Amino acid sequence: MTSRQYNIETIGIVGTGAMGRGIAQIAALAGLKVRLYDTNPAAVGAARDYLADTFAKLTAKGRLDQARSLAALACVSGAAAINELADCDLVIEAIVEKLDVKQALFRELEAIIGEQCVLASNTSSLSITAIAAACSDPSRVVGFHFFNPVPLMKVVEVIDGLRGDPAAGDALMQLARRVGHTPVRAKDMPGFIVNHAGRGMNTEGLRIAGEGVAEFVDIDRIMREQAGFRLGPFELLDLTALDVSHPVMESIYHQFYEEPRFTPSPITGTRLAGGLIGRKTGEGFYRYVDGQQQVPAEAPAPTALPQRVWVSRQHACARDAVLQLVAKTGVALDEGDTPAADSLLIVTPFGLDATTAAVEEGLDARRVVAIDALFPLVGAKRRTLMTTPATSRETRDAAHALFAADGVPVTVIRDSTGFVAQRVVATIVNIGCDIAQRQIASPQDIDLAVTLGLGYPRGPLALGDALGASTILTILRNILKVLGDPRYRPSPWLARRAQLGLSLTQGDAATEHPQ
Template sequence: MTDLAPPHPYKQAGIVGTGAMGRGIAQLLAQSGVTVRLFDSNPEAVAAAIAQIGDTFARLAEKGRMDPAAAKAASARLQPAASPQALAGCDLVVEAIVERLEAKRALFAELEGIVDAGCVLASNTSSLSVTAIAAGCARPQRVVGWHFFNPVPLMKVVEVVNGARTERGIVDDMVALSRATGHLPVVAQDTPGFIVNHAGRAYGTESLKALSEGVADIPTIDRILREQVGFDGSGFRLGPFELMDLTGLDVSHPVMESIYRQFYDEARFRPSVITAQRVAAGLLGRKTGEGFYRYADGKQESPAEPPVPSVPVLPPVWVAPGPRQALVAETAAGLGATIETGEEPSAAALVLVAPLGLDATAAAGGLPAERVVAIDTLFPIATGACQRRVLMTTPATRPEWRDAAQALFAADGARVSVLRDSPGFIAQRVVAMIVSVATEIAQQRIASPADIDTAVRIGLGYPRGPLTMGDMIGASAILEILANMHRLTGDPRYRPGAWLRRRAQLGLSLLQDD
């Protein structure tokens, strides 16, 4: 237990369910000075869990990451429980059983007949309502959510979930216990997905939406989100389809559907028929050897990118007026293009536009669409400042002009992706939706802005928290992307919320609470 950790009342805890999550929670508690009794419907699983956690402590001691005496003491705090009755006398019981509401309700109802009135019942549920679980209890005020992420010892954030009838003092005690384990607690109100699984909807679902529109193929979308997006040099470690393959669609698709339905079909969380079909086909990802990608000996098979077109002579370039005109012109000139400066493009010019939230067709209004190519400028495009640039054509853009634009923007060795026409390219629409969902979580007071940012950054491994992402890009730019997408598509998933609109209008940080 850390010396600076605030005191908590828990001396003896019970763990029900000794799978990966139950074992991880037991390890944290034992390591923090709490005696832990482990129960599982399979007695052999309890013995295996105690042995495995003990081995973990021994390895930590061998590597110098844990004092040998402390490791021995922590192992001694792990005790088997032959039945639920053996959990009598616990101050806290944590369930980490199957993710089914009735199973959790039945367990807590049984435990209420065993433990003292003051014993806290905590659920590690990731997607079920803590309030609904507690509704089956005689004393729902003692039920709290305590949601860890896998692997528990390494994922240093935990959501303390306040059910509708949870006593505030219990939330405070669980926050203190979380800190004593070395984890960072974030407090969430009981809403579908809490903070992390709620905020995580945008990355996958918006990428699926772009895929369903035929904007680009799976590898291209993954490459863009890995290589184009960057916040002070940090980006997404995995593309959305790589991530879904790693998680498994049998896990991620039901969560998409569950959160969508629990929010009464909120358009921002609308799932995709693409994942439903792949689940039905058994294409679940790495675990089945095929998902969005094929896997041979555990290694992802991904097609090579097509070569950059060969263009003997680059045409002159004319850049449409707008706030990003100078940036695009300067970049194109640095790559060897001759820049036209007239009020209109000549008949020989490649026409470049740089929209936010618009498609290339809308941005090309009044311009020769057959020569128009759009470039995404939300993230750096200058020479030496980017790994990948992203272009987009109108349905009328002729191949020779598309090829000329691709050859130009690949001249310094940067990779270039070319999309079919889409409001918001790929990076704009995905990042804007990540920010949008987070601002709605803040607006609904599900958690504080700071906790939202912390939970999502650590829990999902994002390069920055979503509200910080919005601040780094600019709230007004995010608002413009969403407003333009909403206007063009009519889809309510893109409607900007009040939290975003007010802070953009007032020039405030998206982390500014009120």
């Protein structure tokens, strides 16, 4: 196959909904000629009016000067018929997520456009190779996946189909930079990078809720305030809306042939059927009044401190952090190898549940409370405690009072392998590692796509490095040991690099390109 030379100056956009309009906006502002087409002729006029209004508002706010605003609008024209896209250098489809509909469109376009025109799909979940299979020349069909809202989400995935011409993908990488976005390159695999990597947060959050470990709001608080994410899984699901996110979860699960890591939850299917879709309908996992999320207030922490505390010696760093907190309260420390009969017993498991941790150390489960030490305990914004099924109310309240004594909020959850933050973060890291192992994208593009596309504080590989690859590996292996669920099997990428002390962002040394 001989690579063509692609020079993109005129873009056709098929579909003038939110995605089509957003792509048109950034392209016109970059000085590209944009031609809009929609099967509903009125939608084309409405889209151009929307762009005119958007440019005017940006100008009024001082974000866009008048000359550039007028020039950008002048770049946008409508097409009354699809054959008016014949002279475009690139045509992007942003239509319904149905394979047969996209294939039919691409067959129609192929009969119209010139040989140097690239055909791009903004699909979020369908195979680029499958879309391209409808064309007699699949080499110029490329995935060009933007995120909503396009002007604000500054990342775009460029996806090569199996029969794709690399030069076509290269041209879209260059175009993405021209319109002010950061491109990342991916192989044609379900979910590409961002929607693939996003399974960790949502599916694990749903699984934790489904096990009755904690309420939706508590899981969100832990992921925001303890783990440092901008949104928890249920806030995120409300934002994206279940009519969008639930079908994507099911699609990726089935496209990976029921891979346990991506198993959806019946929670979202039931809530979708009940109309609890999210922010846009006023009710999802939260209620929204005038667009404002309604969050229940937390109950005040108990105040009665324990008489004395015994702390497990299983994890030295975690023990030291707990001892610092205990020292500030003035509570006596039980330093015996065998705890006294009236001591509060604190364990710091990684991946194990409180029950297993108590049994392995031969402790009285009625007096055991576990604390999550994956993230720093000193200076924390939130701490998480976990009880065994046998833990007494008095023990639970005493531990709550102890770890909330400095004013830091504490969430107490039911027994769970890996608490909340450990489970979710380890799953995020593990899926990111598997994307790297499958060579769907480079480690650098994986982290870049996730930070820009999902707003995570770090990409999954950098996050694993920050917390320690060996720690993440321990968490996953312990969860797998207790539950026996292959969902938690560690990716070879993670296991090998943890054992060798290598960064998760590092590829195989023998195949890395020299700098």
